[in-house]
Every structure is written in structure tokens, then in C-alpha cells.
Amino acid sequence: MRHLLANIVTYSIALLLFIGAVLFARMRSSQYTLTYQSAVLAAYEPTPGGEFRWRQIGAETYTRNCRSCHSADGRGWDEYPGVEGADSIARTAEGRARLIDIHIHGLATDGSPVPMPGMGHLHDVEVAAVLNHIVEEFGTGGSVETFTPEEVRRRRAGGNDSGPGTHPAK
Amino acid sequence: MDRTISGVFWLLLYSAIVMVPIALMLVPPVPAGRAFWLELGVALGFVGLTQIALQFVLIARFRRVTAPYGIDVVLHYHRQIAIVAVAAILLHPALIIIADPARLRLLNPLGGNWASRFGLLSVLALVATILMSLLRERFRLRYEYWRAAHLGLGVVAIVAAQTHVSLAGLYTNTAWKQAIWIGMAAVMVGLVVMLRVLNPILQRNRAWRVTEVREERGDTWSLSLAPVDHDGLRFAPGQFAWVKIADTPFTIEEHPFSFTSSAERSDVVVFGIKELGDFSSRMSRVAVGATAFLDGPHGAFSMDRYQAPGYVFIAGGVGITPFLSMLKTMADRGDPRPVTLIYADRSWDAVAFRDELDVLRERVRLEITYVLEDPPEGWEGEEGMVTAEVLERSLPRDGYKRMYLLCGPPPMMDAVQSALLERGVPRRHIQLERFALV
Numbered sequence: 364m365r366h367l368l369a370n371i372v373t374y375s376i377a378l379l380l381f382i383g384a385v386l387f388a389r390m391r392s393s394q395y396t397l398t399y400q401s402a403v404l405a406a407y408e409p410t411p412g413g414e415f416r417w418r419q420i421g422a423e424t425y426t427r428n429c430r431s432c433h434s435a436d437g438r439g440w441d442e443y444p445g446v447e448g449a450d451s452i453a454r455t456a457e458g459r460a461r462l463i464d465i466h467i468h469g470l471a472t473d474g475s476p477v478p479m480p481g482m483g484h485l486h487d488v489e490v491a492a493v494l495n496h497i498v499e500e501f502g503t504g505g506s507v508e509t510f511t512p513e514e515v516r517r518r519r520a521g522g523n524d525s526g527p528g529t530h531p532a533k
Numbered sequence: 534m535d536r537t538i539s540g541v542f543w544l545l546l547y548s549a550i551v552m553v554p555i556a557l558m559l560v561p562p563v564p565a566g567r568a569f570w571l572e573l574g575v576a577l578g579f580v581g582l583t584q585i586a587l588q589f590v591l592i593a594r595f596r597r598v599t600a601p602y603g604i605d606v607v608l609h610y611h612r613q614i615a616i617v618a619v620a621a622i623l624l625h626p627a628l629i630i631i632a633d634p635a636r637l638r639l640l641n642p643l644g645g646n647w648a649s650r651f652g653l654l655s656v657l658a659l660v661a662t663i664l665m666s667l668l669r670e671r672f673r674l675r676y677e678y679w680r681a682a683h684l685g686l687g688v689v690a691i692v693a694a695q696t697h698v699s700l701a702g703l704y705t706n707t708a709w710k711q712a713i714w715i716g717m718a719a720v721m722v723g724l725v726v727m728l729r730v731l732n733p734i735l736q737r738n739r740a741w742r743v744t745e746v747r748e749e750r751g752d753t754w755s756l757s758l759a760p761v762d763h764d765g766l767r768f769a770p771g772q773f774a775w776v777k778i779a780d781t782p783f784t785i786e787e788h789p790f791s792f793t794s795s796a797e798r799s800d801v802v803v804f805g806i807k808e809l810g811d812f813s814s815r816m817s818r819v820a821v822g823a824t825a826f827l828d829g830p831h832g833a834f835s836m837d838r839y840q841a842p843g844y845v846f847i848a849g850g851v852g853i854t855p856f857l858s859m860l861k862t863m864a865d866r867g868d869p870r871p872v873t874l875i876y877a878d879r880s881w882d883a884v885a886f887r888d889e890l891d892v893l894r895e896r897v898r899l900e901i902t903y904v905l906e907d908p909p910e911g912w913e914g915e916e917g918m919v920t921a922e923v924l925e926r927s928l929p930r931d932g933y934k935r936m937y938l939l940c941g942p943p944p945m946m947d948a949v950q951s952a953l954l955e956r957g958v959p960r961r962h963i964q965l966e967r968f969a970l971v
């Protein structure tokens with residue numbers, strides 16, 4: 364009798380675990396709680412012609428999405444490269460387009476044994492903010508033109524954007 | 534506390550803890566969501582890890598937690614859920630690699646990063662743990678070696694898994710989340726320290742002395758122990774204790790045996806030990822005056838737990854030991870309830886405690902049917918196995934709703950249990966004790 368109960372508990376817990384994991388994955392993959400779109404937009408009220416207040420969003424986006432790989436000081440660790448060089452890339456038009464693309468589509472090159480995941484689901488505001496964040500926080504200094512949500516939006520629309528969740532570009 | 538209430542309480546708490554990692558992963562700041570299969574892989578890794586961590590709680594012999602179920606059932610569950618947990622953990626890298634085959638290089642210890650290396654180490658340790666447990670009997674691995682390796686590999690698995698989680702760091706992206714996970718792993722390793730270091734230290738003050746080693750029939754020995762400068766222990770008839778016979782409690786060799794003495798006596802406890810392997814075969818060489826240590830009482834196989842107007846005890850071989858204790862306790866208590874004992878063994882000379890049972894027959898309303906596989910000339914009792922026919926002839930017809938307690942070799946218990954169910958005995962009136970924990 365007691366052994367029977369133990370078996371029932373085993374099956375129930377196993378079921379609970381797998382259902383929990385599947386629900387979690389569904390929630391996460393459908394961006395249920397993730398980009399905090401409303402929070403992002405509430406913090407950023409685009410005023411026509413007004414300046415882009417990206418600092419707080421940029422820092423938060425970095426903590427949430429980048430820090431685990433590129434580390435708190437932006438220098439990376441182990442297989443994950445640092446992002447200190449972003450400011451020099453951001454000085455040319457191609458470089459800026461590339462930086463935006465890396466975020467939307469991800470990046471897998473021979474230079475690194477692990478890929479950077481695509482983050483196409485990030486809001487334009489978040490992408491622009493986090494780019495400004497790494498350029499200013501980790502860059503070597505010197506002025507770089509601020510990334511704006513508008514620039515990211517144009518790149519998304521114009522580039523061969525295949526939508527969120529695309530595989531890392533080769 | 535009432536047993537059912539505390540049983541339900543611990544179970545609910547357990548189910549809640551099992552789900553904590555998933556809840557924790559959803560508490561902001563949350564990293565950006567990713568593809569379904571990838572996130573599923575990650576979630577399975579986390580719930581698998583929590584499950585492995587809880588395995589340490591299950592073996593820690595917390596009497597308060599295990600008492601509502603019986604530690605044997607808790608260990609039975611430990612064994613089964615381990616397979617579920619390892620399946621979840623194996624799916625973790627599998628799904629992550631399927632989500633992006635470029636990650637295959639992480640499986641190469643030289644190609645990955647430190648996070649992947651620790652993950653790999655943890656998975657290998659877990660797989661080794663499971664394989665050793667499943668194949669222990671087939672490869673005749675010595676029980677003590679198996680146990681030491683099992684514990685060691687378990688600790689390696691959880692420490693490596695925790696390091697993997699901390700280094701991968703995606704979902705431990707705040708200091709307090711890190712702290713919770715690291716804290717959990719630390720507590721689990723602490724439990725092992727408690728079980729293997731702290732408990733023996735406490736046992737040191739509760740030593741026992743061997744007062745008698747008596748040979749019984751059928752290669753069985755009665756080992757009597759008296760407390761040294763403490764008040765002994767109280768157990769329920771049918772329970773067991775882990776016994777160490779050594780000068781110090783820090784020995785890894787420790788075996789579970791059922792008490793055979795009356796639960797109404799605390800000045801001395803007796804165990805009935807059958808020679809089945811290296812430890813039990815050393816009984817003849819145990820000296821009176823030797824030191825012993827006990828961890829107990831444990832177990833839920835007791836008539837005190839299953840109250841009924843009458844009992845049927847069905848024993849095979851050394852499985853008689855818990856019943857001996859129950860019968861002696863009934864005699865001491867003047868318990869008037871009727872008991873039918875069906876006692877199966879190889880031969881008449883192997884029936885270990887039949888003289889004692891004869892004496893007990895005078896003090897308890899006890900009817901005994903012996904079932905001998907290999908009966909002597911002129912035997913008129915039952916022979917062969919405990920079959921449905923034997924049950925038909927020997928079970929009482931008194932119409933009481935009796936409780937059926939079974940203890941013996943597994944094939945016998947299985948056969949008898951199905952025969953009883955077929956006779957219409959309700960499942961909740963059948964209780965089993967398995968002399969195998971692992």
C-alpha cells in the first residue's frame with residue numbers, strides 16, 4: 364500500500380516537473396513576461412524631436428540580456444568576447460548597421476567557438492539603448508553618434524529581416 | 534501531529550519546492566526569452582537539478598519527515614525519482630544542442646568553456662551514479678564501496694551542477710538569485726556532512742554494548758545490546774535500526790536490522806541476524822562486551838501503526854524478525870487480539886525462532902501455520918510455497934477485518950499479495966516490509 368502511494372507520488376511529481384517545464388518554455392518563448400514592452404515604452408516617451416533618454420533602459424537591458432555573457436564590466440569572460448570595441452565599430456555607417464544586425468539576428472563566426480544568440484524580439488528602444496550603453500560604458504571614449512530607435516527600426520525594415528527568433532547569421 | 538496531516542504537509546511542501554526554480558526563473562530581471570525548445574531544455578535542467586538536490590534531503594534520515602511514510606518508502610521514491618531527474622537533466626543538453634547544433638562543440642571538454650565543462654562533469658557523475666545503482670547487484674559491487682561511491686559522486690554532481698549554473702549565469706543574473714542557488718547546493722552538501730559526520734558525533738554519546746550473541750536455528754544469530762550510560766531507545770514493534778558494530782561510529786559499514794525484542798523493554802534491544810553476506814556472517818565472531826551504535830528507530834512496518842481487531846502475519850525466512858517483536862510486545866501488553874502467523878522456511882531445522890514462538894503461543898492468541906519447502910519425513914503440515922490453497926486452508930474465517938502484514942523474500946511477497954487481493958482483501962489492509970532498501 365505504502366509502496367503504491369510512493370509510485371503514485373513519483374508519477375505525479377514527474378508529471379508536475381515536465382508540465383511546469385513546458386509551461387515555462389511556452390511562456391518564455393512567447394515573450395510573455397519578457398521584453399516588458401509596456402515598461403519600456405512607459406519609461407521612454409518619444410517626443411518628436413526630443414532627445415532619446417536611453418540610460419536607464421540601456422543599463423537594464425544590458426543586465427537582463429547581455430551581462431551573463433559579456434560580464435558586468437563588458438570585458439567578457441572565457442569564450443565570450445568583450446564588447447569594449449563597440450565604440451570604434453559604431454563610428455562607420457557599415458559598423459552601425461552591423462551592430463544592429465548582430466542584435467537582431469545573432470552572430471556566429473569562426474572567431475568564437477560559441478554563437479551570440481539573436482535577440483530580434485528586443486524592442487527597437489531596447490536595442491538602441493543597449494548599444495548606446497555599451498558604447499558609452501565600455502568604449503574608449505570619444506564621441507559616437509547616439510543610436511536611436513528610429514535607426515534600429517529602419518534597419519529592421521530595410522535589412523533582410525526575417526523576424527524575431529531567427530537563427531544566428533553566418 | 535497526526536500522521537496523515539504531517540504526511541500531507543511534507544508532501545505539499547515538497548511539491549512546492551520542486552516548482553521553486555521555475556518560479557525563480559520568472560522573477561525579474563529575466564533574461565530575454567528565446568526559442569521554445571531552448572527554454573524547455575533550460576527549464577528541465579533547473580528542475581532536474583532541484584530534484585537531485587532534494588535527493589539529499591530524502592536520504593538524510595530526518596525521522597520527523599520520513600515517519601509519516603516510512604523511510605523504506607522514502608528510499609523507494611528516492612530511487613524512482615532519480616531516474617526522472619536524470620532524464621530531465623540529460624534532456625537539458627540534448628535540447629539545447631538540438632536548438633542550435635553549433636553548440637555541439639560544448640560537449641568537447643577542450644572546446645567548450647568552464648560552464649560547459651562543469652555541466653559535463655555533473656552529467657557524467659550522475660550517469661555513473663545511476664549506472665552503479667542499477668548494476669550493483671549484477672556486478673557484485675560490495676555494498677559499502679557502492680555506498681561510498683554513491684555519496685561521493687552525488688556530491689560531485691551537485692557541486693559541479695551548481696558551478697555550471699553560476700558560470701552560465703543566464704538565470705542567476707542577480708546576486709540574490711546566485712545566493713539562493715549556491716545556498717541550496719551548500720545546504721545539500723551540509724546534509725551529507727550532517728549524516729556522515731555530525732550524526733556519528735552525536736551517536737558517540739549513545740553507545741551500546743553487546744550483552745549476548747546467541748546462535749539460533751537456520752544460520753541466524755540473536756544479538757542483544759544494552760545502552761551504555763543512556764536511557765536506550767523506544768521503538769514501535771516491527772521497526773528497525775541501522776546497526777554498526779565498531780569501536781567508533783565513524784565506520785561506513787552499517788546495516789539495517791529489525792528489532793526482535795519487545796517494544797515494552799528499553800533496558801535491552803535484540804536483533805535477529807541471518808548470515809547472508811560478509812557482515813552478517815561475522816556474527817559468530819562478535820564478542821560480548823563489543824561496542825555498537827544504532828541509528829533508529831526507523832520504518833513504518835508496525836502493528837501499532839495499522840490498528841485492526843486482528844492480524845495475519847506472513848513471514849518468509851528471516852522476515853520473521855519484525856513479527857517476533859510484535860508478538861513479544863503483544864504478550865507483554867496482554868493484548869487479547871487474535872493473530873494468525875504463516876511462517877515459510879526451507880526446512881524444519883531452519884525455522885529460526887520456533888521455540889520462542891511456542892512459548893509465545895501460551896501468552897498470545899496465536900495460531901501458527903508452518904510452510905516448509907523441504908519438509909522432514911512424516912511432516913503433516915503445509916509444504917511447498919505459500920500459495921492460494923495454503924492461504925485458503927490457514928487463513929482465519931472469523932470475519933474480522935484483519936490487517937495483513939507481509940515480510941519475506943520479494944517473490945514470495947508479490948505472490949502472496951496478489952493471492953490476497955484475489956481473495957478480496959482490500960489493498961489498504963496489506964502492508965509489506967522489504968528487507969532491501971537499495
Ligand SMILES: Cc1cc2nc3c(=O)[nH]c(=O)nc-3n(C[C@H](O)[C@H](O)[C@H](O)COP(=O)(O)OP(=O)(O)OC[C@H]3O[C@@H](n4cnc5c(N)ncnc54)[C@H](O)[C@@H]3O)c2cc1C
Nearest residue numbers: 676787788789790791805806807810811812813854968969
Ligand atoms: C528494513 C530492513 C530490515 C531488515 N531486517 C533484517 C533482520 O531483521 N534480519 C536480517 O537478517 N536481515 C535484515 N535485513 C537485511 C540486512 O540488512 C542485510 O541482509 C544485511 O545488510 C546484509 O549485509 P551483509 O554484509 O551481511 O551482506 P552483503 O553480502 O554485504 O550484502 C548482501 C545484500 O544485502 C544488502 N545489504 C548489504 N548491506 C546493506 C546495508 N547496509 N543496507 C541495506 N542493504 C544492505 C544488499 O542488497 C546486498 O547486496 C533488513 C533489511 C532492511 C532494509
